[in-house]
Amino acid sequence: MNKKNKITFLLFTLFLIGSLCVYFGYYNKPKINIINISTEINTSSEKLTVSFIKNEENANSIYKGKIIEVEGIVKEVTFLNNRNTVILYGENKHSGVLCDMQSNQIMKVKNLKRGQKVMIKGICKGFLKDAILLNCMLINQ
Amino acid sequence: MNRIIILLFLLTNFINSDEISDQVITRQGHVSFFSYTSVENIEAKNNQVLSIIDFSKNEIAISMLMNAFVFKKSLMHEHFNESYIESDLYPKATFQGTIIDFDPLVEGTQTKMVKGTLTVRDIAKEVEIKTNIENINGKYIITGDFEVVVKDFDIKIPPILAPNIAKIISIKFRFEYQSYEK
Numbered sequence: 396m397n398k399k400n401k402i403t404f405l406l407f408t409l410f411l412i413g414s415l416c417v418y419f420g421y422y423n424k425p426k427i428n429i430i431n432i433s434t435e436i437n438t439s440s441e442k443l444t445v446s447f448i449k450n451e452e453n454a455n456s457i458y459k460g461k462i463i464e465v466e467g468i469v470k471e472v473t474f475l476n477n478r479n480t481v482i483l484y485g486e487n488k489h490s491g492v493l494c495d496m497q498s499n500q501i502m503k504v505k506n507l508k509r510g511q512k513v514m515i516k517g518i519c520k521g522f523l524k525d526a527i528l529l530n531c532m533l534i535n536q
Numbered sequence: 537m538n539r540i541i542i543l544l545f546l547l548t549n550f551i552n553s554d555e556i557s558d559q560v561i562t563r564q565g566h567v568s569f570f571s572y573t574s575v576e577n578i579e580a581k582n583n584q585v586l587s588i589i590d591f592s593k594n595e596i597a598i599s600m601l602m603n604a605f606v607f608k609k610s611l612m613h614e615h616f617n618e619s620y621i622e623s624d625l626y627p628k629a630t631f632q633g634t635i636i637d638f639d640p641l642v643e644g645t646q647t648k649m650v651k652g653t654l655t656v657r658d659i660a661k662e663v664e665i666k667t668n669i670e671n672i673n674g675k676y677i678i679t680g681d682f683e684v685v686v687k688d689f690d691i692k693i694p695p696i697l698a699p700n701i702a703k704i705i706s707i708k709f710r711f712e713y714q715s716y717e718k
Contacts, residue, residue: 459603460603473564475564475583476566476583476710478564478583480564493584495583495584520584520601520603520604521601521603521604521627523584523586523600523601523628524561524563524586527584527601527604529584529604529606
């Protein structure tokens, strides 16, 4: 291989490595792991649901997109749609906090009992009939 | 706008009513969409979809948060919410409709048409969706799929990304209902 070919090959390799770094580093950004992000708001499941029921727009401006820690009582644990979901009691019987747990939480979720007091950290997405939290993990469990 | 008010009234009315024996609910309905192109395939799933059926009128109401769709790649999630759906401005998609010729007392699987209004980005479109409705000992599961045309909801795709996103998006859904808690 002559000198010109070597330089071309080297530049091509560098370009390829650079492109792969950009692709994997930016486009394939890893999914959020909640453990590495600091909590922005601490609240309880009752306060969170009341806030949305009273004024959804205002509650969205406070909680939506934020990393929150919610303290509450377990109402139900479900594994519907292959998801691990913990539902916390809200202020009334019709509304609660629906927490979609990260897959690494499966063992802890399986051990939860109805009526147990828990602290869950997740990203608040908004409110339908329940406040919805994604990427959730149990704290101090 | 009027349709959204009616839908909200319907959902609120169901939520607040204590005298409901012929209504079922799911707060963990599953909706996914797929965009197939030669450049890339994009898929997103939402597992927190709210739906209520009132069997006395065979009416169905569905509501979902657009920012609760989960993508494989976080950049797709960003583009979807910030550029295409603008989920800060239009946080929810809704459907309100009627299940045609449906008898909730029939056990087993029935294939029925659901006619109604799909609202995305405050744009309402009349749709007709073929669904399978399973009734196993009073437990109802509704599944189906349909397609939506991106243009119909005024979703603007930058020309540079146009080859990456299909013009027609496939939607799949599965709702497993339970009795409305009294």
